[in-house]
Amino acid sequence: MNFKERLAAQAARVDKLLEEYLPEESGHQKTIFSAMNYSVRAGGKRLRPILMEETYRLCGGTGTEIEPFMAAIEMIHTSSLVHDDLPAMDADEYRRGKKTTWVVYGEDMGILAGDALMIYAFETATKALHWTAYPERVVRAISILAEKTGIYGMIGGQTVDVELTGKPVPEDKLRFIYALKTGALLEASMMIGAVLSGADDEMVKKAGEVALLVGMAFQIQDDILDVTSTTEELGKPVLSDEKNQKTTYVTLYGLDAAAQKVKELSERAVSLMHEIPGENAFLEELILSLVNRLK
Amino acid sequence: MNFKERLAAQAARVDKLLEEYLPEESGHQKTIFSAMNYSVRAGGKRLRPILMEETYRLCGGTGTEIEPFMAAIEMIHTSSLVHDDLPAMDADEYRRGKKTTWVVYGEDMGILAGDALMIYAFETATKALHWTAYPERVVRAISILAEKTGIYGMIGGQTVDVELTGKPVPEDKLRFIYALKTGALLEASMMIGAVLSGADDEMVKKAGEVALLVGMAFQIQDDILDVTSTTEELGKPVLSDEKNQKTTYVTLYGLDAAAQKVKELSERAVSLMHEIPGENAFLEELILSLVNRLK
Numbered sequence: 328m329n330f331k332e333r334l335a336a337q338a339a340r341v342d343k344l345l346e347e348y349l350p351e352e353s354g355h356q357k358t359i360f361s362a363m364n365y366s367v368r369a370g371g372k373r374l375r376p377i378l379m380e381e382t383y384r385l386c387g388g389t390g391t392e393i394e395p396f397m398a399a400i401e402m403i404h405t406s407s408l409v410h411d412d413l414p415a416m417d418a419d420e421y422r423r424g425k426k427t428t429w430v431v432y433g434e435d436m437g438i439l440a441g442d443a444l445m446i447y448a449f450e451t452a453t454k455a456l457h458w459t460a461y462p463e464r465v466v467r468a469i470s471i472l473a474e475k476t477g478i479y480g481m482i483g484g485q486t487v488d489v490e491l492t493g494k495p496v497p498e499d500k501l502r503f504i505y506a507l508k509t510g511a512l513l514e515a516s517m518m519i520g521a522v523l524s525g526a527d528d529e530m531v532k533k534a535g536e537v538a539l540l541v542g543m544a545f546q547i548q549d550d551i552l553d554v555t556s557t558t559e560e561l562g563k564p565v566l567s568d569e570k571n572q573k574t575t576y577v578t579l580y581g582l583d584a585a586a587q588k589v590k591e592l593s594e595r596a597v598s599l600m601h602e603i604p605g606e607n608a609f610l611e612e613l614i615l616s617l618v619n620r621l622k
Numbered sequence: 623m624n625f626k627e628r629l630a631a632q633a634a635r636v637d638k639l640l641e642e643y644l645p646e647e648s649g650h651q652k653t654i655f656s657a658m659n660y661s662v663r664a665g666g667k668r669l670r671p672i673l674m675e676e677t678y679r680l681c682g683g684t685g686t687e688i689e690p691f692m693a694a695i696e697m698i699h700t701s702s703l704v705h706d707d708l709p710a711m712d713a714d715e716y717r718r719g720k721k722t723t724w725v726v727y728g729e730d731m732g733i734l735a736g737d738a739l740m741i742y743a744f745e746t747a748t749k750a751l752h753w754t755a756y757p758e759r760v761v762r763a764i765s766i767l768a769e770k771t772g773i774y775g776m777i778g779g780q781t782v783d784v785e786l787t788g789k790p791v792p793e794d795k796l797r798f799i800y801a802l803k804t805g806a807l808l809e810a811s812m813m814i815g816a817v818l819s820g821a822d823d824e825m826v827k828k829a830g831e832v833a834l835l836v837g838m839a840f841q842i843q844d845d846i847l848d849v850t851s852t853t854e855e856l857g858k859p860v861l862s863d864e865k866n867q868k869t870t871y872v873t874l875y876g877l878d879a880a881a882q883k884v885k886e887l888s889e890r891a892v893s894l895m896h897e898i899p900g901e902n903a904f905l906e907e908l909i910l911s912l913v914n915r916l917k
Contacts, residue, residue, distance in 0.1 A: 356802075470751070473744040490653060
């Protein structure tokens with residue numbers, strides 16, 4: 328199997344795993360089950376669970392207690408998209424070519440579906456207890472999940488992003504938004520993989536640092552692609568940042584400096600990743616594909 | 623100290639505890655910290671944390687690992703109020719005489735503040751790990767917190783409540799809404815208290831059953847008070863159910879049958895609570911005060 332085939336197989340495996348945890352659509356509260364399932368099934372590349380599992384294997388993990396956390400991180404990611412799309416936030420009616428959750432289920436159910444996924448992620452994560460002899464690792468992993476998702480992570484980044492919409496963004500705040508809004512869930516993915524495998528604190532820290540570098544590179548590459556590629560290549564509208572008068576790494580420093588920064592960050596990420604002992608060829612390709620993600 | 627004084631002292635203690643966990647209002651994401659803190663500080667009787675701690679003590683708990691969970695359940699409760707008040711939900715501009723979170727911070731920050739509190743509750747709960755030698759109890763307690771908060775608990779109840787707004791509600795759905803929207807967080811409070819104390823499964827189950835009976839009695843009493851008391855006595859507008867054409871236990875069965883039901887449920891709750899060995903005089907008064915809560 329080449330890299331692309333293996334990545335597709337992993338994504339299919341995550342889809343299957345998610346199905347095992349998603350609620351059955353019956354009972355009085357059926358609507359919320361449907362809205363959750365619709366949101367999760369709308370797809371995506373499942374990169375966070377794949378990154379989590381690969382880090383777990385790299386650090387020597389061989390069990391199945393990683394699986395509930397793989398499902399959980401994707402639920403959290405989905406919940407943030409569901410709330411981001413709401414009329415009071417980005418007011419998006421389509422995502423990945425499908426109607427967004429609030430358009431299909433109403434604004435009230437859109438709010439509740441995001442809440443539901445967020446909480447159900449934690450409910451799902453606790454199921455790891457059944458498959459490990461190390462309950463304290465489960466608590467530490469839940470702690471990372473919450474910290475990187477919440478006010479010191481993703482939600483913190485979203486707050487600043489929302490506040491600065493339509494305003495000029497100074498560099499330190501742009502960095503903050505990139506690190507927290509995009510970087511934090513990648514950090515959580517790799518750190519949880521490391522924690523559940525039993526890796527020591529130094530390795531867990533290293534995994535987090537790799538993920539943060541990847542997150543920054545990913546986001547700057549996003550800025551570049553918005554300017555340099557076509558809608559067909561990218562799979563979403565280009566020049567949207569210019570249209571929305573958005574401050575990006577490209578508007579601040581220009582294309583060349585941005586490209587240089589991506590190169591520098593991804594090289595540092597890969598080199599740091601090599602300090603974690605273990606079979607890492609796929610993870611290296613995964614990191615580089617995340618950064619250079621033209622189809 | 624009589625009951626009222628002790629209850630007030632406990633509520634003050636919970637307020638102090640919450641302050642220990644609430645974020646400092648500084649940094650790029652300061653707005654979300656302020657919005658969270660504003661929401662939590664808007665007050666309330668702090669009944670859920672008090673109920674949790676009393677159950678913990680009743681079951682023999684003597685440690686401090688209960689404290690992060692006491693803060694967490696109040697954060698979850700607050701998050702649900704913040705989202706309930708949003709324009710797309712109940713569109714409430716005032717709660718307890720204060721402007722609601724979205725009115726003060728905007729609708730987008732209202733959504734994010736609810737999310738933030740929900741996730742921060744789990745982050746806070748994991749801190750119990752530092753104060754216990756039983757990490758697997760912490761995981762079980764987090765699992766209960768998530769289950770009773772999410773789609774099989776509070777969010778599930780809210781879903782049905784939102785869907786049936788302005789429509790006639792059949793009895794089975796009314797029961798479902800009461801049990802999940804009001805009952806589930808009380809269940810979580812008492813069950814988590816029992817789990818963290820090291821109580822066996824039977825006691826944990828019993829604690830949950832007591833809480834569910836209390837929740838049902840509490841909600842039916844709410845229906846009764848809306849009809850029989852004055853705005854001054856109740857501290858909030860009366861006859862609101864009639865005004866909103868809401869199906870309640872009183873509209874379904876009449877005042878007498880509703881009062882009879884409250885009596886029956888609270889007697890069962892107290893008698894079941896007595897099956898948990900330990901000093902329970904305060905908890906009994908607390909349960910009865912929850913049910914008969916005219917000022």
